Amino acid sequence: xxxxxxxxxxxxxxxxxxxxxxxxxxxxxxxxxxxxxxxxxxxxxxxxxxxxxxxxxxxxxxxxxxxxxxxxxxxxxxxxxxxxxxxxxxxxxxxxxxxxxxxxxxxxxxxxxxxxxxxxxxxxxxxxxxxxxxxxxxxxxxx
Numbered sequence: 001x002x003x004x005x006x007x008x009x010x011x012x013x014x015x016x017x018x019x020x021x022x023x024x025x026x027x028x029x030x031x032x033x034x035x036x037x038x039x040x041x042x043x044x045x046x047x048x049x050x051x052x053x054x055x056x057x058x059x060x061x062x063x064x065x066x067x068x069x070x071x072x073x074x075x076x077x078x079x080x081x082x083x084x085x086x087x088x089x090x091x092x093x094x095x096x097x098x099x100x101x102x103x104x105x106x107x108x109x110x111x112x113x114x115x116x117x118x119x120x121x122x123x124x125x126x127x128x129x130x131x132x133x134x135x136x137x138x139x140x141x142x143x
Contacts, residue, residue, distance in 0.1 A: 057117075
C-alpha cells in the first residue's frame with residue numbers, strides 16, 4: 001500500500017476490535033504477557049539509560065526468566081516491618097492520633113509482617129472498612 005492510499009471500511013475489523021482468544025494472555029484481563037514484559041526490559045526496542053524498579057511480596061512466584069542475571073542486577077530484601085515503622089506509618093495516616101493509640105493498633109495487627117500488609121490494613125481503616133476491634137479479631141484468627 002502506498003503512502004497516499006488510505007484504508008477503507010475493511011479496517012473496522014482490526015485486531016483491537018477482535019475478542020482475545022483463549023490462547024492469549026490478554027484474555028486474563030491484564031493485557032500483559034511475560035514475553036511482552038521481557039521485551040520491554042531487554043528486547044530490541046528496549047530503552048537505554050532507564051532504571052527499572054520491580055517490587056514483589058512473593059519473589060518465589062516470579063518466572064526464572066524475569067530473575068536471570070543481567071535482567072535483575074541488584075536485589076534488596078526489605079524484610080519485616082518493625083513496630084516503630086508501623087507506628088510512624090499509623091501516625092502519618094492519622095496525624096491527630098496519640099502514640100498510645102498507634103501502639104495499640106500495632107499490637108492488634110501483629111500478623112501484618114510487611115509494610116504493604118500493614119498499609120493495606122490502614123487504608124481499610126481510613127476508608128471506614130475496619131476498626132481496632134476487627135484488627136484484633138483478625139489477629140486472633142491468624143494466631
